[in-house]
Amino acid sequence: MRPVFLFSAGRNPFIQDILNSLLVMSRWMVGLIVVLAFMVPVAADNAASSWSWNTYRGTYLWQVTVIEDQSACGGGVYTNQYSVPIQYRGTTAVMGDVGHGSAGGTFTSGNILHIPGRSVADPPGSSTLSDYDVYFTADCTAFTAKYTWDYSGSDGSCSGSTTLNGASSSGCPAAAAVTTTAAQTTESSYAAMLTGPHSDLQNYLDLCAQRDQIDHAITAFEAQSSLNYRQTGSYLPEPAEITADRAQLAQVRARISDKGPEIEKDYTAVLVKDPNNFQANWDMAQLKKSEGQIEAGIGYANTAINNNLAGTAAEAMRRDFAEGNDLTTYPDPRNSNVVATIASTLPVAEQNVYGTDIRPSSGEPSTLTTLKDFMMYADPKEASREGNLVNQAVFGY
């Protein structure tokens, strides 16, 4: 069909032909754009429908609605929402804590993750959870899962169910590379960056413990010698081991002076990029505490407990303690006199820890105050090791 010419260029047929050719081309271009406009979403849909979570490696954050049916326990149906990371490791994955602790599973197909049954502490008793499947949609916007549980404790026994509905608007990881998934990957890369400094910190804290032990031996001798002077008018002769201790103390202090700033520099490299990083702040609190800089330590501790990983960390530590000591139920002030006494003593004791008042400041999450107590009271190396549990649970480091 011959196109209808709309332009006229006077009497010059050459120019008129060019203008009409351009008009024909522009019509084709408009047509092409319209066709592409319809084709691109279709192509995108096709790409999404081929997504399989069992080929992905990385951490992805889901908003999960947890519906717990406790009606058979004399309770009701309770709904809570959590931000839950799932760490995808190819054919396996670890789902973050949705109320019964984190759980690992295996993909039985591209988008179905099977999580085996297990028993968990569920204070004041424990619960046996059924195995279940997590069904992910191929467009990466949702997942669903449901498991049943049998609870048994000093307050009775009953059964119920938990339904999980995950949602995300970030799209599949490849498409969301510059948004949510990138943030998670970055967080994971910080965790990887901290493995070296964390290991160095363990050795450093050993040096600090050695310093304190030698220092005390020397101080105790000097106190005895001073007493002898007051009683007899002469100081005690210094034993050879104390002289050796003095030499060793000087060496240990020199190593501490060398190593401390190096380790702090490594942590600072992460904190410059991610000031609220949980692991870096937690470990820096221990570093400062071992250097006697308690106020600085409290500052890092406060930042750590305001990180959204703090709750996960506290639960990981509780679980680690319960499992490590074969406790079938979590101790708490209701079932343990010792824990009740610790709870009632802490508010007073907190007024003087290393000579500093560490009571909760305004804006501090009240549920995590005891996490700060643990950070400040615990042996620095013990606390540092515990603080790394969350990195192991979430990032695998």
Add this chain to the structure above:
Amino acid sequence: MNDKRFPNNGLLCAGILCVLVLLTVAAGCTANGPVTPAPQGAVTPEQVAVIAAANNCTDSGVTITDAVGTFRYTTTTNCSFTKTLVQLNASEMQEMKTLLEGKNMTCWYTKGNFDPRLVTSLVGGIEYCSGDLKDDITRLMLFT
């Protein structure tokens, strides 16, 4: 999620609660179950003696029973103080008894600067100590 409730009848619960309160008042005593924390603040003569021995850095060993359990306190001329949890009270849950009994912590200080809270309290002053007992007490803070 972990809040199991038995039973669900509000009137029945209220009735039972009233009866329990009346029985408690009639008996002229306060609840003495595992939820009652150890009283703080009252210092016994035995505790005063331990604190004095520790402050003077003299050798001593004293066993004292309080509301938590029985503790053994030893002090040395090197200004070190060791607190051993010998036995928890009978009302304590068995798993905690298995966990804690027999464990100890050692604390260092300078002469005249002993922290008396190490004798009168379960928590106060333990930041300067080390040992299994200290480690467990600090971990148990997470359960309060």
